Amino acid sequence: MKEMFTLLLILGLATSLGAWPAFDEFNVFDYGASGVGRTDDSKAFKYAWRNACNAETHSAKVIVPEEGTFLLKPLMFHGPCKPQFIHFIISGTIVASGSPKTWDGLDSSQWIAFKNVTGLNMYGSGLLEGHGIHWWNQSCRYHPDREDCTKLAPTVLKFISCNGGTLSNIYIVNSPQTHVLISDSKGFNVDNVMIQSPQDSPNTDGIHIHSSHIIKITNSIIGSGDDCISIGDYSSNIDISNIECGPGHGISIGSLGKDGRIVLVENVHIRDSTFKGTTNGARIKTWQVGRGNIRHVIFENLVFDSVDNPIIIDQNYCDVRGACKEKKSGVKISDVTYKNIYGTSSSSVAITLNCSRSVPCSGISMENINLASVTPGKFLLANCINVQGTEVGVNPGSCLN
Ligand SMILES: *[C@@H]1O[C@H](CO)[C@@H](O)[C@H](O)[C@H]1NC(C)=O
Ligand SMILES: *[C@@H]1O[C@H](CO)[C@@H](O)[C@H](O)[C@H]1NC(C)=O
Ligand SMILES: *[C@@H]1O[C@H](CO)[C@@H](O)[C@H](O)[C@H]1NC(C)=O
Numbered sequence: 001m002k003e004m005f006t007l008l009l010i011l012g013l014a015t016s017l018g019a020w021p022a023f024d025e026f027n028v029f030d031y032g033a034s035g036v037g038r039t040d041d042s043k044a045f046k047y048a049w050r051n052a053c054n055a056e057t058h059s060a061k062v063i064v065p066e067e068g069t070f071l072l073k074p075l076m077f078h079g080p081c082k083p084q085f086i087h088f089i090i091s092g093t094i095v096a097s098g099s100p101k102t103w104d105g106l107d108s109s110q111w112i113a114f115k116n117v118t119g120l121n122m123y124g125s126g127l128l129e130g131h132g133i134h135w136w137n138q139s140c141r142y143h144p145d146r147e148d149c150t151k152l153a154p155t156v157l158k159f160i161s162c163n164g165g166t167l168s169n170i171y172i173v174n175s176p177q178t179h180v181l182i183s184d185s186k187g188f189n190v191d192n193v194m195i196q197s198p199q200d201s202p203n204t205d206g207i208h209i210h211s212s213h214i215i216k217i218t219n220s221i222i223g224s225g226d227d228c229i230s231i232g233d234y235s236s237n238i239d240i241s242n243i244e245c246g247p248g249h250g251i252s253i254g255s256l257g258k259d260g261r262i263v264l265v266e267n268v269h270i271r272d273s274t275f276k277g278t279t280n281g282a283r284i285k286t287w288q289v290g291r292g293n294i295r296h297v298i299f300e301n302l303v304f305d306s307v308d309n310p311i312i313i314d315q316n317y318c319d320v321r322g323a324c325k326e327k328k329s330g331v332k333i334s335d336v337t338y339k340n341i342y343g344t345s346s347s348s349v350a351i352t353l354n355c356s357r358s359v360p361c362s363g364i365s366m367e368n369i370n371l372a373s374v375t376p377g378k379f380l381l382a383n384c385i386n387v388q389g390t391e392v393g394v395n396p397g398s399c400l401n
Pocket of ligand 2: 134
């Protein structure tokens with residue numbers, strides 16, 4: 001007992017004097033990472049993670065140092081972990097292999113994924129480079145005629161079943177597909193991230209939320225070839241604020257209800273954000289074959305700069321024009337508020353609420369909306385079909401009264 005105490009005392013002293021590596025820090029260089037960006041450093045990350053995840057400490061740190069560029073193959077970091085908190089600190093650069101061949105025989109939907117890890121905090125002013133160009137060049141979106149075109153390309157960062165996590169101060173570029181996915185998680189905050197991919201890169205959503213609850217996304221700059229942020233089936237209590245979106249497809253709830261799924265998306269607050277040159281702004285889109293509900297949604301304090309469809313609900317969403325006939329089903333959309341929305345539209349219809357005849361939209365409220373055309377002097381239209389609701393101070397009007 002006494003020897004044990006002495007040993008602990010010595011170890012403690014050594015640690016506090018910096019003579020000993022701290023027991024809670026797992027630096028990928030200590031696990032053999034080269035950090036030169038050309039040789040595969042996956043093993044080092046795997047071992048650093050394994051030790052961090054099994055550390056007998058309250059919190060553990062995986063450290064990706066600033067002076068390195070680390071080439072990683074597809075990697076899954078699994079929990080549950082022993083520490084209550086794991087800090088994954090990326091100060092350096094992590095790059096994907098540019099070649100889709102790297103994924104042969106592997107799950108091509110993911111590059112770096114975390115699964116079942118509670119209390120995960122990723123931050124550190126580092127960069128994740130997805131090198132998506134080869135994937136984009138063979139995507140079915142742009143090459144539907146190619147037999148070997150790809151529908152599914154890797155997501156840079158997946159957080160699956162990661163409760164109580166955070167992602168902050170990270171820069172993510174050129175994802176082969178979605179940049180960040182949060183799924184099956186409860187309580188996850190994203191703050192101060194920057195996401196950038198070219199405007200013409202296919203399906204490169206910035207952040208996609210799926211089957212998740214109590215999610216906060218704040219203070220971020222997102223520009224890509226698809227939705228800046230999209231919200232999928234079965235999500236609730238989502239708070240999105242202070243986002244600079246563009247280029248891209250805007251912030252979307254949907255598309256929901258594909259293949260007849262029963263969906264539930266509720267309590268979504270999208271506020272204090274700007275959209276620049278995006279194809280949509282505040283968007284809700286659902287498939288006619290879907291069922292279930294979208295309800296209690298607030299779009300508030302938004303500024304649009306040259307946006308094609310600033311406010312849009314498309315309850316008849318179809319990815320092939322004219323291919324979906326009118327149906328008697330639909331996802332019910334109710335209690336949606338649009339409030340304090342300003343700026344310019346680049347198309348002549350600034351407000352489109354296209355709801356279904358059989359499942360009309362209800363409880364829609366519009367207040368203090370002022371949209372003008374980017375072309376001075378040009379009049380704008382509002383177009384609402386099968387919608388029940390009220391509007392006060394809406395230009396262009398009148399849609400709901
Ligand atoms: C996820 O972690 C919890 C503990 O946090 C554990 O009980 C559960 O079995 C894990 N699930 C999977 C699929 O690993
Ligand atoms: C991708 O495609 C574009 C145009 O189709 C072409 O100019 C470019 O060289 C291709 N890039 C790569 C890396 O294959
Ligand atoms: C509404 O949706 C239907 C079905 O997709 C379409 O035919 C119609 O043109 C749309 N109306 C407007 C005004 O966009």
